[in-house]
Amino acid sequence: MFPILRNVLIGMAGSLFLFSCGKSEEGRIALSASDQVSYNFHVRPILSDKCFACHGPDANKREAGLRLDTEEGAYAALKDAPSQHVIVPGDPEQSVAYQKIISEDPSEQMPPPESNLKLEENEIAVIKKWISQGAKYESHWAFVPPQKSPVPETQPWGRNEIDYFTYTKMQEKKLSPNDEANSYALIKRLSLDISGLPPTMEMMEKYQNLDDEKYETLVDDLLNKDAFGEKLAVLWMDISRYADSYGYQDDEYRTQWPYRDWVIHAFNKNMPYDDFITWQLAGDMLPNATKEQILATAFNRNHKYTEEGGVIHEEYRVEYVLDKTNTFSKGILGVTMECAQCHDHKYDPFSQENYYELYAFFNNTPEKGFEGDVSRSKPAKTPILWIDQKDFQKEGILDYLNHQDTSKIMVSVMDELDTLRKTFILDRGVYDAPSKEVKPGTPSSIMKFDDQYSKDRLGLAKWTTNKNNPLTARVFVNLIWQEIFGQGIVKSAGDFGMQGDLPTHPELLDWLAVDFMENGWDIKRLMKQIFISSTYRQSSEVNNKALRKDPENLYLSRAPRLRLTAESVQDLVLASSGLLNTEIGGPSIKPYQPDGLWEAATSGRGTLAKYVQDHGDDLYRRGLYHFIKLTVPPPKAIIFDASNRDRCEVTRGRTNTPLQALVMLNDPFVLEASRVLATKIEKENMTPEEGIQWVFQKVLCREMTGEEEGLMLEYYQEEKTRFDSHSDQVKVSLEVGEMEMDESGISAESAAMMQVIVALYNLEETITKI
Incomplete structure (x- = not known):
C-alpha cells in the first residue's frame, strides 16, 4: 500500500523525492570457466578505468610508448626488450602487461601504487582469462551494425520479446520480477508516459479493472490523443535546443514556434523516424520541397544568435555551423564529435579532419554571423521561410499551425548557396585559422560515406537513415527507453562512444533497433511494444534484496519510481484542477513568474527587456508552451531540472532540492489550482468527506484508504478551526491567481479545503510516476 505521509499532510514540511545514483558495474563480473570473455563488455571497462590514463589513446600522456587500447599496441614488442611482448595471445605468463599487473614489487607493479589505482582480484581474473582465450580485440560495439540477436527461448514470465530478454538478464543477476502493478497505478503510469497528463476520472472508472484486452485498448486510446505529440515533443525540443529568444546580451524575440507545431504534428501522425530526420536535416533539398518540408529544417536553426554590434561576422557564422554539427552528432548519432573541433578525439576514432568533413555539410547555407543592430532585429534570421494565411488554408499543408491572426510568420530555416563554400580544418578550432581544405564526409569508423550519397545535407540524411548505419536506430530506441524507464539501456544517451556507458541489455537494444527499422521506423509501434510488455x-x-543487488534497477526487476519532468508537474496540477487549456500549438506564453527576474539579467534593451505576463486562458497552457528566454530560462522549470535550451541536451537530471518544495508550496499555479478545486467542492455542496474523496482521486489518481481519509479529515478540521478563529484570513488565503472566484465560495470551509489540496499536491506520490 502507498505510504501515508502524515508530516506532509499536516505540517507540509517539504517534498520527498527519492532517487538513486551511482556507476554501473556492468563488465566487472565474476566469470565461470565456460564463459567467453568480451573485450568490449568485460576487458575494456577495466583497462579504461585503470590503464588508459598512461597507456591509452592520448599520445601526450602515454608512458613508455606502451599502448593498450589497440591490438597493434598491445601485441607489440617492448622497445628495450624486443623478445618480450606486452600481450602474448593465449599465454598470460609470457605477457609483460599481465605480469606487471600481478607483480607485488612496487617498482614493477601496474598500475603503480602512487596512482592510487588497483585492479581487484576479479578484474585480474578477467584479464588473465581474456589473454588465455586469445586476447581478441573487437571493434567498438556501437560502431558495428546491429543484428537481431536470437530471442531467448520462451520464459516462465513475460508477454513479448522485451520480457524474454529482460527476464534472462534478471536470472543471470539472480533477480526476480515484481508482480504486476494494480490498475490505478498502471492507468496513471500510462497516461503520464504517453500524454504527459494524469488520467481523467472517467478514464479511471472505465479501466479500473484492467485485463490484457482493456489494457491494450487504453494504450491505443492514449497513443491516438493529440497530447501524445505534445509529450514526446518535450524530448525533441531539448534535442533541437528550441527557444523563443536569440540568447546573448540583448536576447530578442524570435518566431520559431511553427517548428514546434510541426514536431507535435509529425509525432501525432506517426511520421516514420527516417522521414522525420530526413526532413529536418534536408527538407529544403527534397525534390519539389513543400513549405512543410522546409519548415522542418528549422531544427538546424534553433541555436543562439548574436545581435551585438561590433562582432566579427565570420566568427559567429562559424559558431553557428559548429552548433549545427554538434547537435547532429549528439542528438541523432549519439557521439561526442565536438571533442574533435580543436584536435583529434582522444578516445573515439574521430580525427579533426573527420569533424570538419561533417561540418562541411552545414557550411553552405547563406546564414550570416550578424545581421544588424537591435533596432533592425527581425524575429527570424536569413534564410527565412515566410508563412501566411494562404498556407493555413491549404488542406494538409501547414493547416495544423495554430496561428490566429492574419500576419505573416517568419521562421529561420535552411537553404543552400549557389556557389559551394570551401571548408577548411580550423587550427585549434579557431575561426580565422584555416588550414587543410576538406570535402563533406563522415567518419568511416561509423560507416563509409561512399558514392551512393550526394555530398550535401540530403546525402547526409540518407547516410544517417541507412539501415546499415550502426547508430541512428540504436540511439533513438535508447532515447525512447530513457523516456519511459528514466534511464536508457545505454545510460550515457548522448555518448555511444568508447567513454560512454555500456548497454545493460546489448542484445535487447540491437533487437529493438533492427525491429524498429524492419517495421518502417514506426515510433508508436515501438512505444506500444514497451508499454505492452510485462517489464x-x-x-x-x-524489496531490500533486489535493492542491494541492483540499487539502480539496471536490470528492471521492478518499475522505476521517477519524479515527473518540469512540464509534467505543471500539467498534472493544471489538468487535475480543471484549469488546463488543451489548445494545441501556437506561440509561447508567459505564465506567473516572480517580479524582476528578467530585468535583473538583461541589457535593458529590446522587446524582451521587461517581463509581460499573459492572462486569461493562455495562463493555463501546458508547460511545453512556456516562453523560453535563453538568458533567463523559466525559473520553475529550471528548478525541476528542465534543459535551459542553450545547446542540444538528450538527458535531464533528477535532483532533490528544497527549492522544489518551495515551488510546490508557494507557486501561484499550485495555490490557484487548489483554490479552484476547493471552491468547486463548496459550490457542488459536497460534504467534507465527499470532497476529500473526490479531490484525492483527481490528484493522486487512486482511491484512498480509510487511514488516509481519517488523516485528511483531521487536517481539514484543524484548518477549519483556524480559519473560523481568524476570519480575516479566509479571503486573503483564497485570493490567489487570476481565475475568477465566485464570492459565494469564500468561506472557512473552502479555505480549509484549499490547504488540504495544497498538501495533496505536495505529496511525493503526486508528482512521481510509480
Whole structure:
C-alpha cells in the first residue's frame, strides 16, 4: 500500500523525492570457466578505468610508448626488450602487461601504487582469462551494425520479446520480477508516459479493472490523443535546443514556434523516424520541397544568435555551423564529435579532419554571423521561410499551425548557396585559422560515406537513415527507453562512444533497433511494444534484496519510481484542477513568474527587456508552451531540472532540492489550482468527506484508504478551526491567481479545503510516476 505521509499532510514540511545514483558495474563480473570473455563488455571497462590514463589513446600522456587500447599496441614488442611482448595471445605468463599487473614489487607493479589505482582480484581474473582465450580485440560495439540477436527461448514470465530478454538478464543477476502493478497505478503510469497528463476520472472508472484486452485498448486510446505529440515533443525540443529568444546580451524575440507545431504534428501522425530526420536535416533539398518540408529544417536553426554590434561576422557564422554539427552528432548519432573541433578525439576514432568533413555539410547555407543592430532585429534570421494565411488554408499543408491572426510568420530555416563554400580544418578550432581544405564526409569508423550519397545535407540524411548505419536506430530506441524507464539501456544517451556507458541489455537494444527499422521506423509501434510488455507493467515496490543487488534497477526487476519532468508537474496540477487549456500549438506564453527576474539579467534593451505576463486562458497552457528566454530560462522549470535550451541536451537530471518544495508550496499555479478545486467542492455542496474523496482521486489518481481519509479529515478540521478563529484570513488565503472566484465560495470551509489540496499536491506520490 502507498505510504501515508502524515508530516506532509499536516505540517507540509517539504517534498520527498527519492532517487538513486551511482556507476554501473556492468563488465566487472565474476566469470565461470565456460564463459567467453568480451573485450568490449568485460576487458575494456577495466583497462579504461585503470590503464588508459598512461597507456591509452592520448599520445601526450602515454608512458613508455606502451599502448593498450589497440591490438597493434598491445601485441607489440617492448622497445628495450624486443623478445618480450606486452600481450602474448593465449599465454598470460609470457605477457609483460599481465605480469606487471600481478607483480607485488612496487617498482614493477601496474598500475603503480602512487596512482592510487588497483585492479581487484576479479578484474585480474578477467584479464588473465581474456589473454588465455586469445586476447581478441573487437571493434567498438556501437560502431558495428546491429543484428537481431536470437530471442531467448520462451520464459516462465513475460508477454513479448522485451520480457524474454529482460527476464534472462534478471536470472543471470539472480533477480526476480515484481508482480504486476494494480490498475490505478498502471492507468496513471500510462497516461503520464504517453500524454504527459494524469488520467481523467472517467478514464479511471472505465479501466479500473484492467485485463490484457482493456489494457491494450487504453494504450491505443492514449497513443491516438493529440497530447501524445505534445509529450514526446518535450524530448525533441531539448534535442533541437528550441527557444523563443536569440540568447546573448540583448536576447530578442524570435518566431520559431511553427517548428514546434510541426514536431507535435509529425509525432501525432506517426511520421516514420527516417522521414522525420530526413526532413529536418534536408527538407529544403527534397525534390519539389513543400513549405512543410522546409519548415522542418528549422531544427538546424534553433541555436543562439548574436545581435551585438561590433562582432566579427565570420566568427559567429562559424559558431553557428559548429552548433549545427554538434547537435547532429549528439542528438541523432549519439557521439561526442565536438571533442574533435580543436584536435583529434582522444578516445573515439574521430580525427579533426573527420569533424570538419561533417561540418562541411552545414557550411553552405547563406546564414550570416550578424545581421544588424537591435533596432533592425527581425524575429527570424536569413534564410527565412515566410508563412501566411494562404498556407493555413491549404488542406494538409501547414493547416495544423495554430496561428490566429492574419500576419505573416517568419521562421529561420535552411537553404543552400549557389556557389559551394570551401571548408577548411580550423587550427585549434579557431575561426580565422584555416588550414587543410576538406570535402563533406563522415567518419568511416561509423560507416563509409561512399558514392551512393550526394555530398550535401540530403546525402547526409540518407547516410544517417541507412539501415546499415550502426547508430541512428540504436540511439533513438535508447532515447525512447530513457523516456519511459528514466534511464536508457545505454545510460550515457548522448555518448555511444568508447567513454560512454555500456548497454545493460546489448542484445535487447540491437533487437529493438533492427525491429524498429524492419517495421518502417514506426515510433508508436515501438512505444506500444514497451508499454505492452510485462517489464513495463511491474509494480514499483522495492524489496531490500533486489535493492542491494541492483540499487539502480539496471536490470528492471521492478518499475522505476521517477519524479515527473518540469512540464509534467505543471500539467498534472493544471489538468487535475480543471484549469488546463488543451489548445494545441501556437506561440509561447508567459505564465506567473516572480517580479524582476528578467530585468535583473538583461541589457535593458529590446522587446524582451521587461517581463509581460499573459492572462486569461493562455495562463493555463501546458508547460511545453512556456516562453523560453535563453538568458533567463523559466525559473520553475529550471528548478525541476528542465534543459535551459542553450545547446542540444538528450538527458535531464533528477535532483532533490528544497527549492522544489518551495515551488510546490508557494507557486501561484499550485495555490490557484487548489483554490479552484476547493471552491468547486463548496459550490457542488459536497460534504467534507465527499470532497476529500473526490479531490484525492483527481490528484493522486487512486482511491484512498480509510487511514488516509481519517488523516485528511483531521487536517481539514484543524484548518477549519483556524480559519473560523481568524476570519480575516479566509479571503486573503483564497485570493490567489487570476481565475475568477465566485464570492459565494469564500468561506472557512473552502479555505480549509484549499490547504488540504495544497498538501495533496505536495505529496511525493503526486508528482512521481510509480
